[in-house]
Structures are given as structure tokens and as C-alpha cells.
Amino acid sequence: MNAGAHNGRGTAKGRAGRHDYGLAVLSGALLGFSFPPFRTGLLACVGLVPLLVALSHRDRLSRALRVAYVAMLVFHVITLNWTGGYVHANDPYMMIAGAVTMLFHPLFYMIPLGLYHASRKWLGETAALAALPFLWVGYEYSHSLSEWSFPWLTIGNSQSYDLSRIQFISFTGIWGLSFWILIINILAYLLYGELLEKRWTRRASVLGALILLVGVLPTAFGLYVLAGAPPAGEPGPGTPVTVGIVQSNVDPWAKWDLSGSDLLALYGGLTHRIVADSAGPRPGIVLWPETAITGFPLLPASRPILDGLHRIADTMDVAILTGITHAVFYPDPAAAPASARRARGSGEKYDAFNAAAFIQPHVEEVDWYGKMKMVPLAERVPYADMFAFLDFLRWGVGIGGWQIGPRQTVFRDSADGVRFSSLICYESTYPGFVASFVRKGASFLALITIDSWWGKMSGAFQHRQFAVFRAVENRRWIARCAVGGISCFIDPYGRSYDDTELFTQRTIARTIAASADLTFYTRHGDWLGMCALLGACMCAAAVAGRKFIHRTRRLTWTT
DSSP states (O other), X not given: OHHHHHHHHHHHHHHHHHHHHHHHHHHHHHHHTTSTTSSOGGGGGTTTHHHHHHHTTOOSHHHHHHHHHHHHHHHHHHHHGGGGOTTTOOOHHHHHHHHHHHHHGGGGGHHHHHHHHHHHHHTOHHHHHHHHHHHHHHHHHHTTTSTTOOGGGOGGGGGTTXXXXXXXXXXXXXXXXXXXXXXXXXXXXXXXXXXXXXXXXXXXXXXXXXXXXXXXXXXXXXXXXXXXSOOTTSOOSSEEEEEEEEEOOOOTTGGGGSOHHHHHHHHHHHHHHHHHOTXXXXXXXXXXXXXXXXXXXXXXXXXHHHHHHHHHHHHHTOEEEEEEEEEEEESSGGGSOTTOEEOTTTOOXXXXXXXXXXXXXXXXXXXXXXXXXXXXXXXXXXXXXXXXXXXXXXXXXXXXXXXXXXXXXXXXXXXXXXXXXXXXXXXXXXXXXHHHHHHTXXXXXXXXXXXXXXXXXXXXXXXXXXXXXXXXXHTOXXXXXXXXXXXXXXXXXXXXXSOOOTXXXXXXXXXXXXXXXXXXXXXXXXXXXXXXXXXXXXXXXXHHHHHHHXXXXXXXXXX
């Protein structure tokens, strides 16, 4: 009889365990399908509920983390499956790196979820639920700070398709959306607990009303803001500036074998197409995409390439912002950082930069900006100056091993005095970093990128949508130029224009407004993220303190 009872308990525990893992899979799926290109962002508002239910069944930390890992793994596989380039499968490094990202990045989420489990154990469920938004958003903010940062999966990024819902981020940044999503998840979890009793209680009514109120408030505010916005398609208040965009559709692998003259001929021809188009506005600035011109054109040895760039700008009387590769050499090897490359032949040390250069007609001086936020491993080994021996891990397809740019650059167009900045690819996922350019005087933002590495998978659509948040946070126009698409213009309210198709050769132009106004978020930056991180640290300290007191009392009782 004892054996039978034991087997019964074991079978019940096994069913409960499978049920919890099923809940974890459901949670990961809801979160994953809330992200672009899926237009179901509201799924994120209940995406954590199944996981919270599963975690409520787990007393031991190790078991709770296993369930949490499954949920985050499913979330990552759905949202980041594009990182391996498995559609074309022509780059083993990319395929391995994508698999590693999907398998190991979920471990970062064990930080907030582990702290939530510990809070639940030592402080009680009510306190743990109250702390969860701070734990989650504090983690997201902290994960945007280091060279290991990867803010791509910030949960607020799931809401880009509903413009009325996101207008309040001009006060809070993307962290406000994440905080809002966490609050609704917690209220929904509490309502689920009430409904388990199979009867509608007063508490359930209150929770339902709170969910409705909290859910509707951002939309109501957003509708009010959009009602006062300039009509769609109009530049709005500010200095008008016409910007052209060249989408060349150059193969991102093959372009590294093209000569500087070939690339100049291609981009020069497409720029002439925009300038000569009598049906559209004549641009004063034309954007070429990330690393459009290779071969270090700003170095003396590559003077013919730079002369060609000046010739195009002078002949067509148009300023050109182009992605380039750039290098800085160190005559004194001792002055070079540990991660510096060594030139073939001479052995001279140098740093290479993924950069943007601003070529103005009849202006000899060329200002440049070096990319400062790198994709970990793919573009730069994190903390490479400290761990230079890990340089073998970097990607070898032209874009690996970059040095961090030395400064944030705000370009000035000498023709009309308009100031703007260029974000390069992945940098557009960092809200506080983008806001800092606007504080420095950028009146509109250019975003140059490639986005052609992964075929027609979700990566390009996600990256394009994330730019919507940067436009709304700072109330700035964004001109987005991608090698193979998606190129477009995004106004200060997140409305998009002239979207191109992926893997097509296109040119577009539009008159936008250069603005000097600063939003609350732009002025104060990631204030909510910092507050959430402080709250998370206070929660961790409370857990540690309660645990210490408990152990001290146990020692006292045993003696």
C-alpha cells in the first residue's frame, strides 16, 4: 500500500511537472508572437501569466529556473530564429552564433525571474508581485548598458504597431511600455487566481476594472496626442529639409570584393536618379547605407575614392551621408589598444571603424562618426581590450572586429545649418543612447543599416519597427536607409512613409522637418529605467536581509 501511494504521488508530481513545462511553453509562445512581424502585441500583456502560474508551483529555486528557462527559450527561438541565417545557410559562423544566442541568452532572464522567485519565498507573493515590474524593467535597462548588452528583446518592443498606445513614451521611453506590460500581466495573474474559484468575487470585479483602466489609459492619451499632430504626410513644425535615400540592394557578402570605383559608380548613378527626378522633391542630403563604401576612403592611400565622393557631391550639388569603413593608425605601437589590428606587410597597428562620413558639395573637410554600440561577438568581442586573446571569436565577413567610435558626432549641413546625427544599424535599439544625440543638437536622425544578412525573416521587420520608438521618444523624424530594405521615413509620431520592399533597388525622397524641441524623455533620459534598477536592487537587498535574519534566528534557536 505504501508503494502504491508512493507511485501515486510520483505520478501526480510527474503530471504537475509536465503541466508546468507546458505553461512555460505557452508563456514563451505568447511573448514570441507578440513581437514583429506579428501584429499581436497585446499577447505580451498576458504572456507572463502562464509562467507566473507555473512558478507558483515551484518551491526550489533550481526547479523554478528550469521552468523559467524553457519559457525564455521558446521566446528566443520564435523572435531570434533569424539570427542564424538558416534560410540561405551560407555562413557557418552565423548559423552557430544564432544557435548559441537562442540557447544561452535566455540565461540572462534567470536574473529577474530568479529574484522574483526568491522574493516570493522570503517576502511573500504580494511583495514579489509588487517588485516584479522593477525586477524586470531594471534588468532590461541594465542589459542595455554593458558591451554584452542586447536590448533587442525589451518587452516594450512588442507594441510598435499600435501608435496610439505608445505615445506616452515621449515621457518614459520604452521602459514605460515594459512597465505597463508587467503591471497588466500581474493584474491578469491575480484575476486568474480569483477565477480558479469558479465564481466572480468582488476582488475579481476590482481586478477586472483595474485591467480595463490600466489597459485603456495609454490608448486614450495617445489618441489625444495624435489628434493634435500635424496631418499625416506633412513635415510639421521645424526647418524643412529634403532627404533622399538610396537602397542599392548590394549583396552584403559580395560587396567586400567590389572595388571602390564600382561602388562609386553604383551609388553615384542611383543618386543621380533621385536628383534628376522631376516628379519628386530635389534632396539637399542623400543617404547611402551602412558600409556602402569600403576600402577606408578617408585614408591618404585611398584618396581616389574620396575624390570620387567629392566629385559626385560637387557635380550634383548634394550632400551625401554614406556608410564607410575607416581606420586610425598608431605610429607608436604602445599607444594602440590591445584589440588593435596589425597591418599586413608593415605590421603597423591600427583600429578599424564601422563609420559614417558626411560629404558636402564644395567643402573639403569631411566629418565622420564611428559606430559605438556593437553587436556582441558579431561586430566586436565584448571588452576586447581586456580579452584580446578572444579575438578569434569575431565574425570574418567584413564587419568583424570593429573598434568603438571615439565620440558622438552631430553633423551640420553648411547649406542650411541643419544639424543631424547618423545611427548605424544596431545602435537604433538603444533608447538612451539615441536620445543623447538629440540632446547634443540632432534635429533629425538618419539611420543607415544593412539588414540583408538573414533573407526575408523577421529580423529586418523587427529592426524597422524598433525605429518607431526612437522617433516617438524624441519627437524626431527618422530617415531609414537599408542596403536591401526596409527603407522608409518615420515621423515624430511613429507614422511611416514610402516603405520599400525587401531586396529591391529603390530610391525615395521626402521633405521632413528638422526640430529643436526636446521631449521630457529626451531631456531626462532613462530615468524610469534607473528607478526600476534601483527598485530591483532594493528588492534584492530586502531578500538578502530577510534571509540573513532567518538564518541568524535558526542559529540562535539551535544553540
